[in-house]
Amino acid sequence: MGLFLQVLTVLVITVSLQGWVPRGCLEEERIALLHLKDSLNYPNGTSLPSWRIAHANCCDWEGIECNSSTGRVTVLYLWSARNRELGDWYLNVSLFLPFQQLNYLSLSDNRIAGWVEKKGGYELQKLSNLEYLYLEDNSFNNSILSFVEGLPSLKSLYLGYNRLEGSIDLKG
Structure with a gap:
């Protein structure tokens, strides 16, 4: 029993001194990113090659930044991630819901x-x-x-080079 208590004490002290440092992104977010990759690549694209099941730490994947203390995804930089030759497509926004701390999202081009x-x-x-x-x-x-006006924390919105027409009523 004495050896067990010594090992337990050393373990507790080690964890206390190092603090909790996540070893990568959360599994829920990693799975959501892989679903997003599939959506971007439908029907046969090859975008985002660093996003692989075998590479568990999605915080190291291309275009992703995570909070260093929580391991949650905070930035998704997906500018020109979809092969333009695949044509227009419709985005399933629910794919982004697992990213509770997401504060920067680029889906341009x-x-x-x-x-x-x-x-x-x-x-x-x-x-x-x-x-x-x-x-x-x-x-x-x-x-x-009508969709972006309901974003509670939005500070910056970039919509240039889309198919917007006529006058736009800006609120706030």
Whole structure:
């Protein structure tokens, strides 16, 4: 019993001195990222080759940054991640819901034409920490505005080079 207590004491002291440092992203977020990769690559793309099941630490994957203390994804930089030759596509926004600390999302230059029905823009409003949203150089029309206006923490929105028409009523 004495040896057990000594080992336990050393373990507790070691953990206390080092603090809790996550060894990578959360499994829930890693799985969500792999689903997002599949969506970007549908039907036969080859984007995001560093996003692999065998590489468990998604915080090291291309275009991803994580909070160093929680291991949660905070930045998704997916500018031009989808092969343009695959054509326009519709984004399933519910794929982003596992990212509870996401504050920066770039989906620019991916030929996004809109949202998957019932998994679309209103799901975007559940991203309560999202501060920076880059959607330029896609195929969005004016309907995008009704979805982004409900983002509670949004500070910057980039929508250039889309299919917006007419005057736009900006609130706040």
